[in-house]
Amino acid sequence: MIAIFIYNIFLILLYAFSLSIVGLDNYKEKKPIFAALGLLLTFFILDNVIIYMTEFINSFAHFYDQLFLVVPIIKAAIYLVNNYCCIWIVNIISDQKFKKSQMTILIGLALWMLLTPMLPASALSVWLFYLPNQLFLIYIGITAWRQFKRQTDNDTARYYLQRIALLCIIAGIIILVEDTYVIFNVDQYSSLTLKIFNRNFSEDLFSIAACFFILQYSLKIFLAKPTVIEVAVPTSKNPKLLANFSEHYQFTQRETEIFELLLSGKSNQEIADVLFLSIGTVKTHVHNIFIKLDINRRNQIDGVYQKFIENS
Incomplete structure (x- = not known):
């Protein structure tokens, strides 16, 4: 339990530090990408705090797991915002606007997550809840890779799009594999025993890698020397x-x-x-x-x- 406690503190500190740097950059530069990164990191923190509470507070874990099987509104909202932010970031870096197909997929994803609880509570219904989110993460990676191939004179955009693509595709696959194993082999969904392991360590690795990419970009902006503008009025x-x-x-x-x-x-x-x-x-x-x-x-x-x- 001490190891889990230290692990949670590490994650929260990493997310909080990344969020603070992004916030300072947003104050300095006022770019949409910092709003997207800030919102993504905020929900990283929210998600980890909730998981942390399920690991250390039994009464909360029971309440949260029961709610998840009936109306998984909290987890659905977290996934939806994270998915929205990820595709938003890819669009900003590749200088693209949101496509109708992307918004349609996000709406369909939201409806799917709200409708799957209507199925009888079982490992299969929980697995079906998570499945589209992992597939959407892979879709984000494929979208980033396509934009990477289309870029010609934007070396920095190519750098980040390539890494986002590889991160999302690989993370989507390993998160799906871990979810499948845990849901069908570790979790218990019987009427007498309800035990859900809410943490996915592959998701944590994804968020940690995302934080390092965010810090790499944000610290570069934050540490840049302020420009002395000689003309009075641009x-x-x-x-x-x-x-x-x-x-x-x-x-x-x-x-x-x-x-x-x-x-x-x-x-x-x-x-x-x-x-x-x-x-x-x-x-x-x-x-x-x-x-x-x-x-x-x-x-x-x-x-x-x-x-x-x-x-x-």
Whole structure:
């Protein structure tokens, strides 16, 4: 029991530390990805606290297991939010919007989890409750892998999409295997004896690996030096002027995105983090922008842009 206690404390501290870093990044950058990561980590904590209580408080474990067999609303909500956050994160990294098919699958998943308790309480009904969630995790991995293959000039996005894909596919399979074994060989669902082992250690390994990926990305943003912006008012706020400028100098879409960030005083590393590009790719685009503008220093960029605005 002491080992389980220490293990739970480790998980909660890991989730809480990751959440705090993500929260600071969200305060600093205000990006949708930090909202998605923060919500995912919040439900990691909630899920582990509930499991922890079932392991140490017998009365709560009995109440929770009885509720799970009748109306598994708590576990269903946790799974639904986690699944939503995972596909949301993949969409953000790959610069995609939510598809109708993804929302349809999530709604179908929610209905499935609420309808399976109508079956007679048994190992099979519990297994059927968990099965779609593991399959959905594999689906997220396949989606991430497809987006990874489609990326061409976004090295950072490729890096994270590849690792998300491998993590979700492998985790989905081993979680399903562990669930199948525990549900049919360890848990007891008779009318006289109800005993459910609520912790899935494969899920814990998945969440731990996810935390390390989150920390790898979030700490990179958190520890980045603040940018000193020399211009008083960023002139890139007018989309029409920026579009005209980009068209005049024949910028590509990626060069336009990088030019706007250059106007805001972003460094190459900060641009790479924002656009999920490698530092080498950013330097190449910046070099091409300098050639098209016929300049050789960053502090000339704003002057060229201001002159264009005055002559427009």
